[in-house]
Amino acid sequence: MLRQLAVTAGAALLLLGSAHVTARAADGPTAGAGECEIIRFCVNVNTDARPGSRSNTSGKPDQGGNQVPAGAQPCTVSKLDPQPPAGSALWQGHDPGEGAVYVRVCPALQAAAAAGLGGLAGPQVFWAAQAPAAEVDPAQLAQEALDKMTLLGPDININPRPGGKGLVGMPVWMAVDQSATTWGPNTASASAGGITVTATAKVSKIVWNLGDGDSVTCTGPGTAYKKAFGLKKSPDCGHTYTQPSSDEPGGTYKVTATSTWVVDWQVSGGGESGQLTEVRNSSVAVAIVESQAVNS
Template identity: 55%
Template sequence: MEDLHVHHRAGPDVLTARRPAAVAVLALLLLGASAESAVADGPGGGVQCPPKELDCDITAVDPGEPADSKPGKPGGGGGGALAQQAVKNLRLKGADIGIAPKPSGVGVVGMPVWIWNRPSPTHTGPATASASAGGVTVTATAKVRKVSYRMGDGSDPVVCTAPGTPYAAEYGKRMSPDCGHRYTAPSSTVGGGRYKVTATTTWDVEWAGAGQTGTITTTRDATTSVEIREVQVLN
């Protein structure tokens, strides 16, 4: 889904036009297809969980044209309409979510969860695109301001202003330095037995052309899910 927000000093308009001079550490548990138990090979190594066939649910939403688009409104002269078209041409997407534990694995209550957004022009920026009509060209440049991760357990969103650090085994049981979370209860306490993780990316798009400049703020969503279990103590 997407949401288009207004940046205007004097009113609630979605688009602002202005004159140029005015401007963990994580527990990763890999499940064997026929093994009797799954053993973590990352943070929390040695922790074992009962075997279970897991699914993997990763989707990214690319909604296309902003739902609250108001072509031509900012500044007149066609600049606003072209700015909206330039934003559409950017083909911005939600986060390309990296998470440890993996959606195909199992995490452990209390162990760090690492989250990151895999970099690319359409997922993290910067990205640039243009639109032209009647001899006028508007160019838009987009950058991610932040990604807010709703972790599915009712906790406050994890807000990350950097793409995040991909987890590696050598990080052991450390917490992510810039984008992470800890679950305090197993995912069996929620419907479906998995925590749904929803990432909302806020994009700032600066545009210029037709003698005008402006900023558009728009959002994109992406989702994934993880299973978190209690530690199993084996004799």
């Protein structure tokens, strides 16, 4: 979101063309020079165009109604190098030494402009008495914290075991062994500009694709099978095959377990928070045969 501060009358903000990220020292306000264009009497001093989670695919408008594409990077500000000569309109009536001239690049708003959604088409050059504070995006830090984690697919613990054989009509028990990398919680932090964001990831559900066209969603890790359970069905995560796997490639069903990681993040000391999601999967092969085939 752009917050705009009005500048003194007669001071002009010059917007450089996309090919002129750094202004030439000789640039001035001469109309028709092809280098600069006076477009408004304000200084864009901040932005809240922040990337959403990886699952976010929709943009959001800023306060000015400009549509900001999701996933776009926040604005960056750097000191113009070299600084304009004394008398340049870029000083907005100030003398060299009274602050400095800066250039602001906003990929989010430039992407919006390119997509015809409003926004600003190029970098912005402005004078400021003090260097603008670094813009820290907590959501960006949350993503950096997430990238530090090792999030793996489910550690599958299924009965019948891979390499063995199960029977048509007999209960299949699906479970996963739990660890920080395969189930959570998994925690990491990232810091910048005096802000620290801590993110914690944990699996919220596992969708089991059994290879026979059926799928089962389990919100817990399931129960690992023990011989003492006999022919009972799994109390929380199970399946029963009605056809043998002999007609499948390799004579087995490919069982794929897909976990959804929910990543909650929070700025240390309170304040902004949010949520990201990640998806991981693992697969095993399970052979299912008719009972008479085992007894023969």
